[in-house]
Amino acid sequence: MYKYNKIIIRLSLKEDYTQTYDLIFNLVASSFLPKWVNRYLHCKQRQDSISEPQAFYNLNNDWSNQRIVEEINTSIDFCNQYERIFDRHLASIEDQDTLNYIHSVFELRHGQLDMWENDLLVNKFPELRKALSSINQAVHRAESHGRNPRIRCVWFDLPKTEKFTSEDYKLFTNQVDFGGIYTLYADVGKNLESLSTDNDTYHHDFVPNLHYSVDFVVNFYETSGIQEQKIHKEYLLNNLEYFKNIGYTAEDPRLTTGRIKLAQLEYKDKQTVLTNIANHNNIQDVILL
Numbered sequence: 001m002y003k004y005n006k007i008i009i010r011l012s013l014k015e016d017y018t019q020t021y022d023l024i025f026n027l028v029a030s031s032f033l034p035k036w037v038n039r040y041l042h043c044k045q046r047q048d049s050i051s052e053p054q055a056f057y058n059l060n061n062d063w064s065n066q067r068i069v070e071e072i073n074t075s076i077d078f079c080n081q082y083e084r085i086f087d088r089h090l091a092s093i094e095d096q097d098t099l100n101y102i103h104s105v106f107e108l109r110h111g112q113l114d115m116w117e118n119d120l121l122v123n124k125f126p127e128l129r130k131a132l133s134s135i136n137q138a139v140h141r142a143e144s145h146g147r148n149p150r151i152r153c154v155w156f157d158l159p160k161t162e163k164f165t166s167e168d169y170k171l172f173t174n175q176v177d178f179g180g181i182y183t184l185y186a187d188v189g190k191n192l193e194s195l196s197t198d199n200d201t202y203h204h205d206f207v208p209n210l211h212y213s214v215d216f217v218v219n220f221y222e223t224s225g226i227q228e229q230k231i232h233k234e235y236l237l238n239n240l241e242y243f244k245n246i247g248y249t250a251e252d253p254r255l256t257t258g259r260i261k262l263a264q265l266e267y268k269d270k271q272t273v274l275t276n277i278a279n280h281n282n283i284q285d286v287i288l289l
Contacts, residue, residue, distance in 0.1 A: 009023040039213055049157075057148075072090045105132075107205060153217075164212055173259065173261060177261070179219075179267055180219055180263070191257075195235060196231050
């Protein structure tokens with residue numbers, strides 16, 4: 001039985017680990033919460049580190065459009081030194097077609113969950129694996145630039161072994177609350193939410209929200225989720241034959257969109273929270289109390 005009531009996300013400066021700011025959240029009780037706490041404790045037991053401690057999206061000035069493009073293209077050039085993996089570069093973060101293509105190469109080289117298909121990546125040149133992961137992260141940053149502000153907390157090394165149950169899917173919501181912590185997509189591929197908005201013709205695999213991990217997102221915006229859910233539903237119905245051909249029905253709970261809410265931020269004023277976050281650029285720790 002878990003015994004925790006709160007979660008603290010401690011932010012800091014990359015340049016000064018002593019300058020910290022704590023975001024304090026109240027955990028939201030649910031039948032799923034003990035499962036997530038189990039993943040958190042397993043991650044701590046393994047001593048896994050946060051994989052992307054600078055995953056701030058539209059909350060500070062660290063990542064300009066140009067920096068995102070340069071990060072992707074530099075990593076592409078690095079990969080192509082060893083093997084010509086990519087045949088194009090990114091000119092603008094507005095070029096969704098090229099972003100889709102670049103992400104599809106990551107999917108292909110990564111393979112199924114917790115696997116890297118190419119021996120070149122796993123054994124001969126493991127630095128390519130790191131470069132491809134950086135590209136994947138930068139693509140998601142590009143797709144999110146100037147949009148909904150959030151912080152992602154991810155631990156890539158923790159094996160993704162646990163799956164949502166039919167009861168878990170009943171807790172999914174498309175609604176987003178300011179300061180809410182939600183489960184994060186933990187599979188490799190494209191889920192229904194992404195396909196319905198990315199117009200992606202390159203993706204190799206449709207993979208719905210199947211696995212969960214300790215990974216989560218903290219959103220600093222709000223929406224009822226009604227419009228988003230409508231878009232997802234329309235996409236599903238318009239492409240129902242495709243989903244049927246790969247083994248899904250329209251009522252399949254695995255096609256449920258959204259996330260499970262895990263916690264809610266304690267705050268008095270939204271702008272004060274946003275201002276304090278803007279003065280930090282590193283996720284130093286995640287603590288359960």
